[in-house]
Amino acid sequence: MKFANVRLLALHFIRNAVQPKSFYLIYLLFVLLTVYATVSGIQNHVVQNDIRKSYQVKARHSWEANPDKHPHRMAHFGTFAFRIGSPLGMFDYGLESFTGSTVFLEAHRQNSVNFSDASFSTGTLRFGELSMALLAQLVLPLILIFIGFSSIAADRQNGTLKILISQGANWLEILFGRSIGLFILALLFVLPVILATLIALLLYGNTLTSNGLWWRFALIVLGYILFLFVVAVTTILVSAQSKAPKNALLRLLGIWLLMVVLLPKSAQTLGSYWYPKPTKLAFQSAIEKEEIQKGDSHNPDDPYYKKLRDSVLAVHQVDEVTDLPFNYGGFVMREGEKISSTLYRKHHADLLKTYQDQNNMSRYMALLNPYMAIKQLSMSLSGTDFSSYIDFQEQADDYRYELSQKMNELQMQYISPKKKSGSEGKTHVVDHEHWSAFPDFVHRAVPLKKSIAEAALAFISIGLWGFLSFGLLLLTAKKASAL
């Protein structure tokens, strides 16, 4: 294989491809779509985050404006956690529209994360959203197919392939030359997307305490470049093995449809078929049941809490809870919160395990399907994937737990032990300065390490596909015939 020949063939391919006017039309359209996707991506990101941030402030004001009152009232007054969209969400929306944005945090209760965009949308949302990622991972491969399907099949059909080979070019050079040519065109197409993302990040990328933002960006770019290489090679290989351009086109479109539409949907469907999730009622009542078994704080005669009280009384050598050096009601609630949170977290971890099992079908399918691999890689590194969402949920629940326990401790410390129950009125209260002393919720970006770990399998898949494409090029070069 001579490098000069490969270069010549690649240049020749590019020159041929850019000759017709339709090429410029497609390129122009693609750039326009990129501009549109960039503008709407930025708009969406900025508008949503501005809204959420301003309500985070509003919720905080409301919290701090509370007068002196019983800490348990504050534990129920609670606060809100608003999910802040990650900056690379401008590039890849990921699950953004399907995950809730707001959760109300209060004592005893783990509320659901509500107000996803999907819950306020009509069924048309399921057609997808136009993002830069969608253009690069779904539309661009189709364009490459359109440009490259006839590359070798047409030469074969009109006989130029024979001439080419008789003139001294060998198969390896032809395949490499054309693949590289198509790959360079792919880079030409993806360049505006990369530039647009870069600009968007420079202008609006500082929304979340940026977490390895540029590393994420670099890895995403690398991932897409590898992906486009695989697409370019596949297109050329299928063209090389087809008798006529029409056959090559049909085959390539079949592959596209399978990889982009059918497999991803089927994988997720199969995953949730094999690992059914519990209903909300089953989930909640399982927790409730275990809670009651452990100790029912609602039941005044519950043996667990009776034993607890007796042991506390014994330690402090008093006969009545009102003689304890701290408020016993706060103590019981602190215990209850500990028990119920531990139970909730256990069950929630099981639920997440079920979701993970459902999603694993897609994760592993990504080994067979480079499109699914790039999709997952892109979402994970953009911080808009499943694990980033769960990370938010966990941050919010940790904050909720700390807030409740802080309030219980304030009650133990500052509320008179004589006040056995009830939180009404202005006599048994805690100074309002404690409210602003408790820090506000801050949504931290998902750690880079975690995102990389999530994207690892997808990266491996794309890397393997890169090698495989090389291998197939070599193999095809050996076996191919010009007839």
Next chain:
Amino acid sequence: MKYKLFLYQCIRSREVLLSLVLILVLGLSGIFIGNRHLSERQHAIDEVKDYQKTHFERHVSLHNDDLGLLLYYVKFSFINPVNPLSGLSIGQSDVNPAIKRITIKTFEAQKHDSDLINPMNLHSGNLDFSFVLIYLMPLLVIVFAFNVVSEETETGTWRLVSIQTRSKLGFVITKLSVRLLLMVIVLVLLFSTAKVVLNVPFSTNLMLLFAMAFLYVVFWFALAFFVVCFKKPSGFNALLLLSVWLVMLILWPAGINAFMAFKYPVPEALNTAIAQRDGYHTKWDTEKLPTIQKFYDHYPQFKEYGYRTEGFNWLWYYAMQQMGDDDSQKERASLTAKIKLREERSREMASWIPNMHMQLAFNRVAGTSLDQHIDFLNSTEAFHEKLRLFFYPKIFEEQKAESIDWNQFEPEYFETSSETKPIFLLTPLLLAIVFALLISIPKARKL
């Protein structure tokens, strides 16, 4: 005889046969997936029925003497029942909960609670029957029709045809109608399977869905007709039709969705969430009298229970809870208005694009649309109000829990109205067909 030959000519091609089999298999799996969705929902409903009884028993035995506290805990179920048609078009019913379990406290705090959801499942979407119909059927039409003229010109039989037939246009139309007939057979097969598997009663709604599916297929044939009339080579036709498919099924809807997302965000939801929280909770710090006064302004019929302002009492407590709803009314109204606006805009834009219109129309007939979910939420609110009015006097009179017949509180069902005038569902499709045929006329005359 002629038709038989045409039919033979059509299914002789390997690609055509393969895609026919593929679409049947996918259609059947779509129906199967829909069926599973139905049985999952039914299971959840049965679960609620069983649970509610023991739930009441436990709390009544614990808090017999304290009805106010009892109603702090107990939840009543309101259910959006399973509609067999939703197996055909799962729509928004995977994201919106079909079972609401509510206490008589502030309604707004419970209204938007979401179900347990794996967002990855929502993101990849359901491979249901409507998906197969809307995304994949057009591809089948393209495979059927892209070369009805070009295969003749490319094999050299077109000249023969132009001599032997009276009308070339008639020839093309007959060829296309044979293929359309084949598609109709596929549709009939799939719809009858769906009817049996999903246990759908024979109704106008089912017929309406079939009619829409038929018109949708006809629309794609009309588009294909427009393209083949140019008498370009097969490869060109295939490319062009697929580009049209790409633009209509992916780019336009995706572009519109991206537009909707930033044009109509819903800050009202967050505003309402905070308003209802503050509406209730701040009342713990204010004087009791104004709260109770406001409560009586809303419900003058309860004035007889007086103005108890000393210490904690349930009248005051539930008056405060009521304020969560009453004091957030302005915010709630603007949230409702925004959702309505989004729904209308989405529907308007969709009516210009047949595939988007199909999705919305299918969801509408199947009872899985956004506005039907909003109806369900509104009915839940009415159900909630009914419970309040029933329990308020009993709490204020400090009745014993056992004096109430708890068996009367079976889960209640929402009655979906999927009534829509067929004209609204069918017209956009008919207009699209007419449009495609009109633009074909110039070239068709010169075939």
